[in-house]
Amino acid sequence: MKKEELNNLVNNIPNEVDILGRDKYFHSVVLVPFLEVDGELHLLFQKRAKNIRQGGEISFPGGGFDPNLDDDISQTARRETIEEIGIDNSKVHILKRFHTVLNPLGNVIDVFLGKLDITDIKQLYPNKSEVDYLFTVPFSYFQNTPPQTYKLKVEVNSQETDETGNRKILFPAKALNIPEKYYDTWSGRKLPVYCWQTNNETIWGITAEIIFELTKIIN
Numbered sequence: 001m002k003k004e005e006l007n008n009l010v011n012n013i014p015n016e017v018d019i020l021g022r023d024k025y026f027h028s029v030v031l032v033p034f035l036e037v038d039g040e041l042h043l044l045f046q047k048r049a050k051n052i053r054q055g056g057e058i059s060f061p062g063g064g065f066d067p068n069l070d071d072d073i074s075q076t077a078r079r080e081t082i083e084e085i086g087i088d089n090s091k092v093h094i095l096k097r098f099h100t101v102l103n104p105l106g107n108v109i110d111v112f113l114g115k116l117d118i119t120d121i122k123q124l125y126p127n128k129s130e131v132d133y134l135f136t137v138p139f140s141y142f143q144n145t146p147p148q149t150y151k152l153k154v155e156v157n158s159q160e161t162d163e164t165g166n167r168k169i170l171f172p173a174k175a176l177n178i179p180e181k182y183y184d185t186w187s188g189r190k191l192p193v194y195c196w197q198t199n200n201e202t203i204w205g206i207t208a209e210i211i212f213e214l215t216k217i218i219n
Contacts, residue, residue, distance in 0.1 A: 026108070029109065031081045032112065044116065045135055047132040049128065098112060
C-alpha cells in the first residue's frame, strides 16, 4: 500500500464512531417514551401481542429501519411509535439520541429518548395486531428500586442439528486448521441481565438495560 492509498483510506473513514460490521446485524430502533402524569415523569411501556416476534414481552415502541419509509433512524423511532401506540405525529417529540445496544444474539438497536405530549394513556389507541396493552411506571420507581440482576452465559456454536437430526457444520474450524477448542461450541463472557417486576409484569432484557443506564446518568 502506498502512502497516498493510506491517506485515502483514513480520509474515507467516517468521523462518527459506529458499530463495526453493522450491516451483518438486524438493525432496529426504539424510542424511550417519557410522559408527565399528575406532575410526575413516567415511562410508557407496551406488552407485545402474542403472535408477533418476541410476543408477550414488555418493550418500548420500536422496530426495523426501513430505507423506503425512513429518511434516518430518528424517523424510524417516530414512525414505529405512531404505528404501535396510536398517537398523533404532532404529539411525539424526539429529544435526543441515546446509545446503541449490541445484542449478542445478532441485533443492533439504536435508542432515542422522546417526550409524548399526553397526560393519560387513554389518549392513545394502540395497534392491537402488535400491542396487547400499554401501561406507565414512574421513572422514580426505577431510580429508587435496584433491579434484580442475573447472568446469562453466551455460547457460539460452529455446528447445528437440523430438524431431521443431522449435524451440520457451520464453521469448518478443523478443516481451516484452527485450534480444536473452536471445533464445536465455545463460550464467551457471562453477561448481566436486569429485571424489574412491576404492574404484574417483568421488565427485562434490552428494555431493562436501557432503563438501568438512564438511572446511572440521572442518579
